[in-house]
Amino acid sequence: MSMTQEQKQALVNEAVEAGKNAYCIYSKYVVGACLQTPSGKYIRGCNVENASYGASICAERCAVFSAVAQGEREFDAVAVIGMGGAVPCGMCRQVLNEFNPKMVVLVGDLDGKIVLDTTLDYMLPHAFGPSNLLDLNLKE
Structure with missing residues (x-):
């Protein structure tokens, strides 16, 4: 997908707005x-932490x-x-890959400055995805 700089900035600005709802009382790391x-x-998400850390969810997966x-x-x-630019973790990259390995990935700081402009397939080479399961002929 080709995006103009204005479209990219608009999407990052939406992520900044989403971050305002982050529930990060333990780490204080807004995403x-x-x-x-x-x-x-546009569909927003934010990180939601939990006292049982494993029950927390990243902003990308929330979205x-x-x-x-x-x-x-x-x-x-x-x-x-995120602070300094929050790059998606491996688990989030895997979840995003499920839906579009070629999607544009923009990383910005808390002020909305774009610090990385790339694609998911660049960030997650040789990914495991739906096409890896097609040959299994899964039936209920």
């Missing part, structure tokens, strides 16, 4: 994310799960913001 669908719809709950299954781009 916001925003997905963009092919129709241009994906929210999008899926809204019936969305296609994403062209994701923006993620």
